[in-house]
Amino acid sequence: MAVLVIVVLGIVSLRSMPVSLIPDIDIPYITVQVNDQSLSAREMDKSVLRPLRQQLIQINSLQDIVSEAKDGSGTIKLTFDQGANIDYIFIEVNEKIDRSLSSLPKIDRPKVFKASATDIPAFYVNMTLRGAGGEDKFSDMSRFASEVVVKRIEQLPQVAMADISGEVTPEILIIPDEDKLRQLGLGIGNFESLISAANVKLGSLTIRDGEYRYNVKFQSFAANKDDIANIYFKSGSRVLQIKDVSNVVEQPAKRSGLVRSDGTEAITMAVIKQNDAKMSELKKEMNSLMEQFSKDYPDVKFEVTRDQTALLEYSINNLFGNILVGVLLACLVIFLFMKDFRSPALVSLTIPLSLLFSMLVFYCIGLTINIISLSGLILGVGMLTDNTVVLIDNITARWQRGDDLRTAVLEGTKEVTGAMLSSLLTTCAVFIPLIFVSGIAGAMFYDQAMSITVVLLTSYIVTITVIPVYYWWWYKGSNSFKTNKFLSHFSFDKVEEGYEQGVVAMLRHRWFGWGLFALSAVGIVVCFSLMRKEKLPEITYSDTVLNVDWNESVSLEENDARVAALCAAVKGDVSQTTALVGVQQFVLNQGSEQSLSQAAVYFKCPDASTLRHLKATVDGVLSSNYPLSSSSFENPGNIFEMVFSDKEPPILARLRPVSRPELEVGLLRQVMDKLGKKFNGVPGVSVKTDILYIADPELMALYGVSFSELTKVLENALNGNELFDIVYGSRSLPVVMGLNASDLSSILDNSFIHRADQDIPVSALMRQTSDEDLKTIYAGTEGNYYPVAFDVPSFKAKSTMQEVDSIVRKDGNFEVGFSGSWFSNKKMVDDMAVVILIAIALLYLILASQFESLIQPLVILSEVVIDIFFSLLLLWICGVSINLMSLIGLVVICGIVINDSILKIDTMNRLRKEGMSLDRSILEAGHRRMKAIIMTSLTTIFSVCPFLARGNMGADLQFPMSLVIIVGMVVGTFVSLFFIPMLYYSIYRKK
Secondary structure, eight states, X not given: OHHHHXXXXXXXXXXXXXXXXXXXXXXXXXXXXXXXXXXOHHHIIIIIIHHHHHHHTTSTTXXXXXXXXXXXXXXXXXXXXXXXXXXXXXXXXXXXXXHHGGGSOSOOOXXXXXXXXXXXXXXXEEEEESSOOOXXXXXXXXXXXXXXIHHHHHTSTTEEEEEEEOOOOEEEEEEXXXXXXXXXXXXXXXXXXXXXXXXXXXXXXXXXXXXXXXXXXOOOSOSSHHHHHTOEEEETTEEEXXXXXXXXXXXXOOOSEEEEETTEEEEXXXXXXXXXXXXXXXXXXXXXXXXXXXXXXXXXXXXXXXXXXXXXXXXXXXXXXXXXXXXXXXXXXXXXXXXXXXXXXXXXXXXXXXXXXXXXXXHHHTOOBSHHHHHHHHHHHHHHHHHHHHHHHHHHXXXXXXXXXXXXXXXXXXXXXXXXXXXXXXXXXXXXXXXXOOHHHHHXXXXXXXXXXXXXXXXXXHHHHTHHHHHHHHHXXXXXXXXXTTGGGSOOHHHHHHHHHHHHHHHHOHHHHHHHHHHHHHHHHHHHHHSOBOSSOOOOOSEEEEXXXXXXXXXXXXXXXXXXXXXXXXXXXXXXXXXXXXXXXXXXXXXXXXXXXXXXXXXXXXXXXXXXXXXXXXXXXHXXXXXXXXXXXXXXXXXXXXXXXXXXXXXXXXXXXSXXXXXXXXXXXXXXXXXXXXXXXXXXXXXXXXXXXXXXXXXXXXXXXXXXXXXXXXXXXXXXXXXXXXXXXTEEEEEEEOOOOOSHHHHHHHXXXXXXXXXXXXGGGEEEEEEEEESSEXXXXXXXXXXXXXXXXXXXXXXXXXXXXXXXHXXXXXXXXXXXXXXXXXXXXXHHHHHHHHHHHHHHHHHHHHHTOSSHXXXXXXXXXXXXXXXXXXXXXXXXXXXXXXXXXXXXXXXXXXXHHHHHHXXXXXXXHTTOOHHHHHHHHHHHHHHHHHHHHXXXXXXXXXXXXOSSHHHHHHXXXXXXXXXXXXXXXXXXXXXXXXXXXXHHSOO
């Protein structure tokens, strides 16, 4: 009855548990973005970012602060200690910014973004027109997207917001006829005042008439283009309308960015899910809504791209499938070794019962189903059968040696309960320290440590309570244990004979075992020193995002044409492209802030090999056609990339000026040339050349022209003189005055400042020059710096830093500091090494308590040294790096490979107490435990084998850990069978 209750509650818990890609954790990053197209990079850093940094650097728990200033935009990235209250810090950051606003120039309030798993779009929806479309039709679709589609999507309960970009916004342009205005004696300023006066914005007045009250409201006459054209004004004795002296048109506002989907201009919407929403439910609702949209609006094509729900479903389903395959393989091993059909059925009963029991515990302690917790289940499935195999094998062995069934069940269970508990505690002991890993990795893998611990505890409870009862119930009608006639043909006798010969040979040549141990100890040091280190293993992707900066002052049209040519060159390799050209309109931070001369292109390929070909093609096109451009590929935004991606190079040198407050291009070029001679691949200084038009103050004073007057004329000429906004619904329509000029030369030549006696051309008051400056200005806690990236292997990192420091010191104009992924990866490896040492110390204490000996725990733990060496060696041979997942695999094998040795030494000790000689007890313990050792090893190995396949995020993440566990278990099995007896014999033969 209790089993049935657990099954029902486990099923209910499984259905109720949320499913996500990763655990719900706080990501300790906050980004501040500033936009002002009128500011250069130097001005942005000096007048905006520097005051903000001075305020933000005072925030508690701040780990690092880095700012990047570009023409028209700036970004400040703040990194905080893991575990800090990001919600509170987010509020504090906003408060600091509010306090700084009074000291900043007149700009829009900086935007603050908190890095969160829920801020990553679940997918993007692209809208394009079917068939031929024009500017008017696209404008209509823009209005339809923002007023209808966005609202319909945001009405879904699973959606937090739909972030839109690519819109075309309208504006009303008033083009004055300057000759007519001059005839009327009106200046541009007077004309502006006449138009602005029509935009009446008065509140209501209340008039009382006896016992009655009346509300009098004033409504603006300017509600649309015709209203503005029909505005009346008086000039002298004449009453005129605006349309008599100007041309009023409604047109698309000047654009600084656009979106293309498969080459067609598009509107794109990033769909952000609610924090507590299930991905599967969101996908179902969105599919239904897209189908409805397609039926209702056949002229518009709706396409879902960059679908994170597909990644989640594929990864989760693949993990579940691999768990099922692992279970079946484990049952097959038991079926062949036990030579009985009922024994595998008992083991099979343990697996689902333990998993459902685990789901109940998961639900109670707040764990979710995600890639990390499922990886714990993967390991748990392989290990939870170990206890059942050991128990069934021990009960069966006692029954075959002459005990009656009841005695065999009771005594067989009692005999191994203590050893299994010790094995369980040693396994759990190596996972618990994972919780204390510093940084975000520790928070992430809390779920894995807890899931393994829960699975092992529940399986132990099920094994010692349920399995003995069902074993007795199932076999009570039999007088003795009978093997299956067909399976009895598979004899284990030859294996036992070979084992005995191998043990004897090992006892005679003990030098071989000691030499292997010494070699392994040295090999671990060599492997850790020379192997490549990174946070995550290489993950297979079939899509990518290209970020390209043309490093030229190109127009939006030229940027768009270049991106189109690039997409055409790789058309045969892609199934879908989305190009974000120029400045985007997203509210949330969907990637880095782009300028007018930058673009981000999403490519979706059929498979990973096609993606590699695409990258090579793109690099070739850019290098040959646009040599000044700089580009990089990054993986599409997902939570793993946000948390673990190494966007920094292995070594990043930060050059800081010594005697000057600002970075100077000339001095930077000198030191960069010296670095380039020593290191290949060091790029030149990234600079921009701006054409500047500078007002001549002497001529302006001569003609009596003020700076404000000159600025007003230029704003009109550039269609940048916004008079007011017409608001209707949720949209605003700007009303601007301008001349609709086509190019800069015509603007300067045809713009005049009117005086009573003459018209002064603007071009006469300005002179042209050029200026060279850094394209991007970086700053951190140390002030402004220039970054230089060095892509070097980890074993050359220290020597590279020493050489760079020497070159910079000799130059004398700069000092250098270093950062980069090498430092964070080294810290991660050091943390995990401490975890392994703590785990081994815990293992020693537990084993010393169990065996009441200080020597026998060392015998058992000596196995770990050999297993770790061979695991690292195979990783190196296979080209796999030391990463978080492979290190967790090493932690895992520290706990599970010694389980067999624990049982074996426990049996040796018991046989010696019964009076058996040392030689005989070693051989007898081997015979008694060999089948259980091989079975438990094979069940663990086969349960992990399905994860050696690669090709998706879930499998790629598990591959290094699975490889380490398989190698460790294979080597550990031989070590338990041969090396441990040799070591035990060497210690106790004189006694």
